[in-house]
Structures are given as C-alpha cells and as structure tokens.
Amino acid sequence: MNEQTLDRLDQKELQLYTNGRQLYTRYCQNCHMEDGQGLGQLIPPLAKADYLINDLSRAARLIKYGQKGPIEVNGKTYNQPMPANPKLTNQEIQMLLTYIGNAWGNSSKILAINTIEEALTAEE
Amino acid sequence: MFRNLKVQSARAAIILLGFTLFIGCTESGEQTLPILGRKEYKEVNGSIDTLYHTIPAFSFVDQDSMVVTEATFTDKIYVADFFFGTCPTICPVMKQQMLRVYEQFKDNPQFAILSHTIDPEHDTVAYLKNYSMNIGVPDNKTWHFVTGDKDEIYKIGSEAGYMVPVGEDSDAPGGFIHSGAFLLIDKDRRVRGIYDGTKALQVDELMADIPKLLAEYE
Numbered sequence: 328m329n330e331q332t333l334d335r336l337d338q339k340e341l342q343l344y345t346n347g348r349q350l351y352t353r354y355c356q357n358c359h360m361e362d363g364q365g366l367g368q369l370i371p372p373l374a375k376a377d378y379l380i381n382d383l384s385r386a387a388r389l390i391k392y393g394q395k396g397p398i399e400v401n402g403k404t405y406n407q408p409m410p411a412n413p414k415l416t417n418q419e420i421q422m423l424l425t426y427i428g429n430a431w432g433n434s435s436k437i438l439a440i441n442t443i444e445e446a447l448t449a450e451e
Numbered sequence: 452m453f454r455n456l457k458v459q460s461a462r463a464a465i466i467l468l469g470f471t472l473f474i475g476c477t478e479s480g481e482q483t484l485p486i487l488g489r490k491e492y493k494e495v496n497g498s499i500d501t502l503y504h505t506i507p508a509f510s511f512v513d514q515d516s517m518v519v520t521e522a523t524f525t526d527k528i529y530v531a532d533f534f535f536g537t538c539p540t541i542c543p544v545m546k547q548q549m550l551r552v553y554e555q556f557k558d559n560p561q562f563a564i565l566s567h568t569i570d571p572e573h574d575t576v577a578y579l580k581n582y583s584m585n586i587g588v589p590d591n592k593t594w595h596f597v598t599g600d601k602d603e604i605y606k607i608g609s610e611a612g613y614m615v616p617v618g619e620d621s622d623a624p625g626g627f628i629h630s631g632a633f634l635l636i637d638k639d640r641r642v643r644g645i646y647d648g649t650k651a652l653q654v655d656e657l658m659a660d661i662p663k664l665l666a667e668y669e
Contacts, residue, residue: 367587407585
C-alpha cells in the first residue's frame with residue numbers, strides 16, 4: 328500500500344481496504360492481476376479504469392451478478408464474460424470496492440452499505 | 452471455490468514428489484534436466500534398454516487453422532499447457548506468465564508453445580484467434596493455441612501424454628477441472644520439467660531451464 332493511500336483513508340476505511348485486498352486475492356486477482364492491469368485486450372484493467380471509478384454502484388452489481396457483452400474501459404472495448412459472485416455479502420462487496428477503488432493509484436469514496444444494498448436491488 | 456483444483460494439486464504434488472526423489476537420485480554436478488514419467492525396461496539381445504515416457508502422436512488445429520501435430524515440433528523443444536477461454540480461475544494468470552516465456556524465447560526457431568483448450572466446443576479456431584490476438588500474440592509462429600477432438604485433448608492431457616489432470620466437472624468453477632502446469636518437452640518428446648504456471652517463481656525456473664535443455668542439443 329503506498330503512503331498516499333494510507334494518508335487518505337481513516338482507520339475504519341483502512342480496515343475495509345485490508346480485508347478487501349484479501350478478498351481481491353481470492354476472487355479477482357487471477358484475472359485482473361495483482362497490479363490491477365488485467366490481461367491485454369482480454370481482461371480490462373481496474374487500475375485507473377474509468378469504467379470502474381465513474382460508477383461504483385455499477386461495479387457493485389457487476390461483482391455480484393457478473394457481466395456479459397462488450398464494455399468500454401479507457402477507450403478500449405473488452406468482451407470477455409465475468410462470472411457472478413452471488414455468495415458475496417454486501418459487506419464483502421464494500422471491502423472489495425474499498426480496495427479496488429483505492430489501490431494502484433485509484434482514489435474513490437467509500438460506498439456505504441445501504442448504498443451498495445440499493446445498487447444491488449436497483450434495476451440493472 | 453477452489454476445492455477441485457486443490458484436490459488436483461494434491462495429486463500433482465504427489466507426482467511431483469516422486470519426480471523430486473528421482474531428481475535426487477541422479478548424478479550430481481551435471482546440469483542436465485531429469486527425464487520424467489514412468490520408464491519401461493526392455494531386454495534387447497541380453498542387455499536392458501530403458502524406454503522413457505514420450506508424448507504420443509496427436510493432431511489438432513491452431514488459431515490460424517494450421518494442423519498441428521508432433522511433426523510441427525520436429526527439432527524444437529516446447530512448453531505445453533491446458534486452459535479454456537472462459538475460465539474464471541487460473542487461466543488468465545497462467546497466460547500472463549506464459550507471455551513472459553513467449554516474450555523471452557519467441558525469436559528462437561528451436562522453441563515453441565502449445566496451449567490446448569479443454570473446451571473445444573466453445574473455443575473454436577475463430578475464438579482462439581481472437582483470444583490470442585487479445586492477449587498480444589499476433590501469429591502462430593511460436594505459440595499455437597489448439598482445439599480439436601475433445602477426447603483426444605483429454606487423452607493427451609492424461610497419463611498417456613502430459614500426465615496432468617484435465618476434464619469436465621460441473622461442480623468446478625467454469626465447468627472444467629484442469630491443472631495449472633506448464634510442461635517442458637524436449638526434441639525427443641520426453642517430459643523434462645513440470646512447473647506451476649500460476650507461480651512467477653516457478654515460471655522463472657522454467658525460463659532458466661529452457662536454455663539448459665536447448666544446450667543439450669548443441
């Protein structure tokens with residue numbers, strides 16, 4: 328974790344971030360890679376990814392329900408399905424988003440649990 | 452989620468342990484890589500000949516619609532692995548690691564890579580072309596992504612060939628179980644190394660072993 332991230336997050340947020348990193352290793356890293364760079368034109372990056380940072384609620388839905396069809400990330404089109412993770416709890420999704428949204432030079436606000444709940448029950 | 456892979460890795464670990472013991476028994480000093488797999492001994496005119504395990508003949512089609520057989524690898528050493536395009540677990544990281552191998556050795560005419568899909572119904576020639584282009588492999592000069600008859604692919608992956616677990620399993624993530632192994636094959640189609648393709652350190656080892664194996668043929 329770089330120092331900028333340390334400075335920006337308070338203690339509770341750092342906890343979410345640390346737990347999120349463990350979940351990331353387990354659920355996300357095989358495809359999106361340790362450095363969040365993805366894989367070529369096959370798997371989109373998460374690091375500095377506009378598609379992620381511009382809409383964290385959409386990211387919450389994508390983590391839970393998966394993704395099919397083309398998406399555009401930083402001007403490039405990716406079309407590789409992402410599996411759903413239906414067993415993840417809202418809190419785990421909050422942890423994941425805290426990590427993904429603030430690792431690798433990303434800087435995002437922390438989504439509240441009820442915001443995640445709303446995002447997941449909203450129409451897709 | 453990774454239970455099936457774990458069971459398979461445990462099996463692979465037992466096999467690897469056997470190999471490690473074997474390596475331990477070879478003459479020290481020489482930097483020659485071990486010859487892996489079950490050996491057979493055959494009596495010829497009163498003396499005993501050792502027959503090493505070799506990869507049997509095969510015929511698949513790669514991302515450029517080229518028929519790939521054992522003859523494609525004449526006078527080449529190669530690295531083989533198994534994957535599938537929609538794999539939600541270890542395949543992308545294996546491909547990231549294989550790309551390192553590819554980048555380092557792609558200009559050597561005595562080196563090749565052979566990636567077998569274990570989901571040939573989904574991973575057609577067109578799909579494999581798109582997949583390989585997307586990860587940054589522009590042609591089939593060094594790296595062949597092959598599809599073909601499912602039974603033949605599973606058979607070559609089994610004890611009869613590369614000795615790694617591959618197969619369908621509706622309980623596994625993505626519907627298939629497969630090993631993350633990279634197999635190093637010599638010019639005589641013998642298995643000379645097995646590496647965990649999801650671990651950078653083991654892939655470093657593979658990249659150190661490739662020049663050693665090439666040196667045997669100098």
